[in-house]
Structure formats: structure tokens, C-alpha cells
Amino acid sequence: MVSFTPDSSVVFDVRPSPNFNERKAGRQPDMIVLHYTGMSDASSALKRLCTAGTEVSAHYVVMEDGNIIQCVRESHRAWHAGTSSWDGDSDVNSASIGIEIVNPGHDLGYPDFPLRQVAAVIALCKGIMLRRKVPKHRVLAHSDVAPARKKDPGEKFPWRLLADSGVGHWVEPAPLTHSDRKFLGTTSDEIMALQRALVRYGYPVLPSGQYDGVTMDAVAAFQRHFRPERVDGIADQSTLTTLTSLLETLPDASKVA
Numbered sequence: 001m002v003s004f005t006p007d008s009s010v011v012f013d014v015r016p017s018p019n020f021n022e023r024k025a026g027r028q029p030d031m032i033v034l035h036y037t038g039m040s041d042a043s044s045a046l047k048r049l050c051t052a053g054t055e056v057s058a059h060y061v062v063m064e065d066g067n068i069i070q071c072v073r074e075s076h077r078a079w080h081a082g083t084s085s086w087d088g089d090s091d092v093n094s095a096s097i098g099i100e101i102v103n104p105g106h107d108l109g110y111p112d113f114p115l116r117q118v119a120a121v122i123a124l125c126k127g128i129m130l131r132r133k134v135p136k137h138r139v140l141a142h143s144d145v146a147p148a149r150k151k152d153p154g155e156k157f158p159w160r161l162l163a164d165s166g167v168g169h170w171v172e173p174a175p176l177t178h179s180d181r182k183f184l185g186t187t188s189d190e191i192m193a194l195q196r197a198l199v200r201y202g203y204p205v206l207p208s209g210q211y212d213g214v215t216m217d218a219v220a221a222f223q224r225h226f227r228p229e230r231v232d233g234i235a236d237q238s239t240l241t242t243l244t245s246l247l248e249t250l251p252d253a254s255k256v257a
Helices: 042-049 115-132 159-164 189-201 213-226 237-248
Strands: 020-022 031-036 060-062 068-070 076-078 096-101 139-141
Touching (some): 189 237
Antiparallel strands (some): 060 068
16 A cells, blocks of 8 residues: 555554545545444554455554554545444445544453543544534544444543543533433333434434334443443433533534424
8 A cells, every 4th residue: 555644743653554435425524433443452453454355444543652543544435434324424434534542442351541542532633623624513432323333432431531622522411310211112202302312413313202222222322422420221310411411512503403
């Protein structure tokens, strides 16, 4: 692969990946999707992302020590999101910049993210947001756009710290309570309202009034990102209040109509 000039001044090295194509219909990215690598070490993850035939890649990889490697030009469509959807758009790869954060993930111990690594993610995202005019509420987790399949970067990822630095949308999570909780299989107008609120925020849910598996997956993804103290896919009052607060603080007033 031919090397290229990195898009970001914070990039340490370029490792070109062959796994990319053109963004569909000339789409300009206005979203950032954060992942963890979910592999035992950084070198294995980089090899997979940069090997032809694996069908996966990302624009950037952020190492544990804070070094950043670019694998795909921002102008190209990296293959990081897989089957996914956000705010009605099922081609997340064309709409986004994908950032892989080196961390073995839930299946391999799931350690905390080092502060140096988090600082690098913040610096990288701030530059992308400025260049690409990415709104704060479109800095998302892989689990947000693919809640049935993915958990990354997970409940240990410090979204609050990112938001304090101007990256991502955040409100203080409502405290946990012993309120009524919505369980799988139940049907009600309250569940319909919850589903519609999740859709307004962007989650791929079909409002039916029934608390089905798709709804539970979306609620769990929401909790991982915005209410990480308890991730169980059950919509308690804390989850509902936090979601309402997020909708009320979106820049697009139509989201809360």
C-alpha cells in the first residue's frame, strides 16, 4: 500500500489499509464512531485492520501510550461499523470517521483506558469535529449504532471526561432508584413512549409498544454510554430521566417534538 499524508497533526504514524472504498453518493462524514479493538494486543489488531481480505479497517487506531496511527484517509469510507444504523441512516460507514481504541475488551479482561490514551482520543476527536463540523451528539459508540451486536467501547470508557473537554454529548446521569422497571415481553403506552424517545435520539428501534429484544439491546447500549452505573437493558426511572435530559439538550429542537 502507498503511504499518504495524515489528515491530523496528532498522528504519529501511517499504516495504510487496503480495506476501504469511496463514500456513497459523495457523502461527507458528520459522525465519529468510537470502538475498542477487542483483541489481545495492539499489533494483532493493526495486522487485522491492515490486511487485505479481513474486510475491516478504521481511519485511526489509538494506542495505549497515546500514539495515533492512521490507516485510512478521512475522505475514504473505512469498514469499521459493519451492519449498523443511526438516526435512520443504515450506511454508517459512509457517514462517519471510525476510531479504534486499543483495549482487549469484555472478553479479554476489559482493563481501564489509560489517561494518556483517553487524552489522545480527545485531541484526535476535537480536530475531526473542527474539520468535519461534527456535532457533539454525533460522537457515538459502536454499541450505539449496532446495539444488538456490539458492546464497545463499553461502560468503562470515560464519556464524561470527553464531554468535559468538548467531545460528545453528555448530561449528568439520573441517580439509580428502586422505581418500576420495564421488562422484556411487556406491552404498554409507556414502552411506546420510550421507544419513540430512543428513535428521536438516533437508536435503531421500531416503536411497537412491546419491550422486545431490540428495545432491550438499545436500552443496554444507551446505558453503556450515558448511564454506566448499571447496564442491564431494563429501562428504570434513571434511564428514562437521563434520556429525556439528553433529548432536551440536543441542539436540534425537532428531536424533542
